[in-house]
Amino acid sequence: MHDLAIVGLGPMGQNLARNAANHGLSVGVYNRTTSKMRDFITAHGSEQLQGYATLEELVGALKTPRRVLLMVKAGEVTDLTAEAIGGVLSEGDIMIDGGNSLFRDTIRREAHHRARGVHWFGMGVSGGEEGALRGPSLMPGGEPKVWDALEPLLRVIVAKDFAGGDCVTHLGPDGAGHYVKMVHNGIEYAIMQALAEAYTVMRDGYGLEAEAQEAFFAAVDAGPMGGFLTEISRIITATKDDRGAGWLLDQVLDTAGQKGTGRWTAVEALKLGVDGTLVTAAVNARVSSSDQPGRVARAEQYARQAPDTDTLPAWADTAPTLQTALEGAMLLAYAEGFALLRAAAEAYDWPLDLAEISRIWQGGCIIRSRVLTQWQAGFAAAPQAQPLALPWVVAALRTATPALQTVTALTARAAVSTPVLTGALQRHLAHTTARSGANFLQGLRDHFGAHTYQRLDREGVFHSAWGS
Template structure:
């Protein structure tokens, strides 16, 4: 007999946490995992929530346990596994049943699935916050028909994180793959935010020769100010932690080779298709790729010199650099989202996206409150031109210039911070150097150009190149 209000397939780390969150918020949930033992172990460990958890041993049993019209969340690996699961569900579901892909799907796949004529309703949903967020309140970015979102919105808003003003951090972004697209850009910004923090950490460790506890204190101090955010908060905690095996500072025993699951790379690739400049995110993706080349980096140091040298910087310089870098990175991300909104006809609501990101997700920060206000005031304006952020950038820019110039001069790798500064300098230069590029293109390919004086003569006097 149907008892559950919603179902969930896939009891891995994220799926199990999300299912517990749903049950805790009062919604009976049916669960199924391909490995039956995992399903029953999850139900046995549900504790006080066990009465609202219905374990099932087959897809058929899962479907039968959910009150029609059914809603089923997929928490399975992105890619073929999602297609396989949709195919397996097809003969079991009715036309008005709803399947929600809540994994880290490529938004192109979500677009394809939404247009594939599935024999049931379909939503793509980005979920951010890691295991802790899934369990206690993630940021949720839905994509699909408004009527389908409305059917499950009461569940999604209930389980989502809540901003300081009590607003649920869950909303429908737009049609088809819009939710997964916004989640993808979120993850790209996450890569960039983490990289800039790592660069500041490296300058403190190698340029100022500070020990991890002192670095932790600086991060903790920054978290009480403009940089207040989840990533700064955990940076203070990881630099304060001690290795239980050796007693050393925990970061000092970790190999400097960063992993990635691909969403940051997707952001960089999609930005090129949209002609959206996001150099800070691209630099962060590049830095992770370079970090993986450990043997080559060791050979490079052996050939070209030892570690970077000292810098004459203060924690305030570094704080200001991160403030400026963060604004520049987010401005690039929101501009990319605006470009996708136009390209795909999604009418993405930029201030709403900023509001959804205020809590629950990895990039949550105090600054997003002001970003939401600035975007609401003028969504078409680049964030760096909003008065509040223009003033912040002007105040922080000298620190960013000192950090980048001294760091580079001393041999420190600062790809994200330097990329942000270079982008800003291009954005504040009314007449740049692309006229030379246009002249070159016309010289070798007769591509033509526009003239400053309005004369209708789109080619130079050099004639056809051979």
């Protein structure tokens, strides 16, 4: 009898199944298209890893309570698949949704399946194909007793944090796990866009070749923000074209796809009144990238002066400043994500532990980085602190802010689009300005709508006859 069933043999399901079997778990797998299951079993099947052509056969071969991990396309497909599996499961069995589901769907599904006696457990999985095979970061949410039933099994397959702990923890009830995964992806969007902007500054502002770009990313990778995304930034800049001459990146079409988790994060930030400048800028950058023919046409219509590289500071001077600015923007991407998680904990009444979240993101996942040990220590020492109030964050951003000012002035001059670097600076200036310009907004609002205003010099709510 199998310890675990996996339904859905896309890249993630296949690699998680191999991971679990490699670690001694007995795994049964099923896929809608049976030929894909058969090919997979031909390549990787063993006594530990067996395939089934029907859900009935799969479910009949599981230990009780039955534990079925769904790794199917998020959205309607998850509902359809869950209905089919739910029909053959028994009371007390568990379905785990490892897809990138919207947390509100998880809340709905949990209630729906609970009413039928089957437990629904929402679990974010990060790390892509390689993480799924070698050890992902898992972000589970659901009933504590279901966590108890799954914990030993999940601990076997996950990545390790920097101190050797398991990159999994119970995050809270119903949608908490998928929410944390959503915010993880939002941070990922912002960091990736910041890295892409640094690349664009090098390529378009300075006309640097791949070797110099690689050297820059190697320096970032060796610095305090070093991690998976900085490492692969170095790798992709230094990869030769396997279908022609030159560098592979130079032949890649400049339109970026998206599957929704970044947009969900931006929308959630708006809903909860958290400043989501960086993730929103990153989503918008993908949106503008997607209309490549339109951009090419407008580049001609709005023809602007080619960047005058002669008036830019020498690259040797700019490189360390760009690195510090990039590191500041990356740090702010984490800060923005943690601020959203803090607000969500309150809004949805989830016991989100930011130190634990910083810990489970240290291995396996896409945003893993050395800096997460600092976030972990910072939140462990001050669990209720706002991210920007942590002393080490203050020190780092005091250094990064002038660099962001220099770099964004430079990119404005060179006409290089850097929405996340610029947004990071503007977000940070807004949050660290003692007297904002909102008194002007209040003046306008009170003038046209009698919306009233408060004063600095006395208590109360006031309305004035402006202009009289």
